[in-house]
Amino acid sequence: MKDLKSSNLQSFYNYLTREEHKDANVLKNINKVFRPCLTQAVKEQYLPFNPSNGVTLPKAKAKKEIEVFTIEEQKQFIKSLENHRHKALITLVFGTGLRIGEVLGLKWSDIDFEESTLTVSRTFKRVHIVNNTNSEKKTEILELEPKTKSSKRTIPIPSSIINELLLHMERQNIEKSNAYDFMLTTA
16 A cells, blocks of 8 residues: 555546546546555554545536427427327426436326325436346336425326326226227237
């Protein structure tokens, strides 16, 4: 450890960037782990200085500005969905501003049709799973609680969207009934 220098860490970070194609955020997180460990090594006099202080980390790429639909574009888009099976979903997203994981986590029981509200109490998230035995990378979709307390919330739904959701529920029940009838006749 006494021979560890900033140049060693810099070489490691350069390798991760060039050869492993790690982005600036990954390197920043690695350095966040190293820094307190090496600070402790300085306190305990294993090292004369903290080598993580002398490295240059790549700058994170600027995030692209998100473009959102104007109200007119939203109206045109919804109009184009007149008989589309996901019209209720899309109008719900436009009308509430829910995140995709929150929308996908909704159940009919989360919607109060009398009060015209919905309660966000779960979210879906895709996570990477690495199998240690063969280094196989997979993804899974997990049902999780929202990250923060403020993410669990009850929000109002415009009456036009409530009507669209009721129509969708009715269509869904008809599809379920038809599928059940089909199963009975083919069994």
